[in-house]
Amino acid sequence: MDPKNCRYTQTHEWAFRDGSKVSVGLTAHAIEQLGDIVFLELPKVGTTVKQGTAFGVIESVKAASDIYAPVSGKVVEVNEPLPGALDLFKSDPYGKAWLIRIEPSAAEEYDGLLSATDYEKSIEGEH
Numbered sequence: 001m002d003p004k005n006c007r008y009t010q011t012h013e014w015a016f017r018d019g020s021k022v023s024v025g026l027t028a029h030a031i032e033q034l035g036d037i038v039f040l041e042l043p044k045v046g047t048t049v050k051q052g053t054a055f056g057v058i059e060s061v062k063a064a065s066d067i068y069a070p071v072s073g074k075v076v077e078v079n080e081p082l083p084g085a086l087d088l089f090k091s092d093p094y095g096k097a098w099l100i101r102i103e104p105s106a107a108e109e110y111d112g113l114l115s116a117t118d119y120e121k122s123i124e125g126e127h
Contacts, residue, residue: 001094003028007070007113010122014094015070017110022071025098026058029123031089034060040083042099047075049102051109056099067099071109077101 001023006014012030016023031037039059049055054066055075078100082088088097104110114122 003094004116006094006116007110008116008119008122009068009070009113011068012123013068013070015110015113020103021076021101022073022104022110023098023101024070025093026067026089027119028093031093034058034062034065036061037086037089039064040086042078042083043075045075045078049073049075049100051106069102070113071102071104072106073102073104075100076103 001016003014006016008014008027012027012033014025014027037058037060039057041057043049043055047055049069049072051069051072053069055069056067058065058067079098082097082099085096091097
């Protein structure tokens, strides 16, 4: 998937709308900042998530971080193999390392997320 077609959060999650579902993952920038990832906890299918609230946890040798929902809705798919294949974060953060797919309850939330250009500007400001 092309990162330019995704939307982004200030907390470094990407979102991609595909039909009625929104796929969610962590940006390459977030993965780079985390370093070596050692643990990932994801929600179960059927969990309801709210925009801006934590739905999972990722741990690296440096720190543990919450993962936040870019949109509200119901988790309809979870990338079950990912916690056992953490190297995918480095090799394919916008593809095989997707985390969950959400059936959004408020479509306008997606439209309010950062564009790829705006996200790039926001991470440039971090340095």
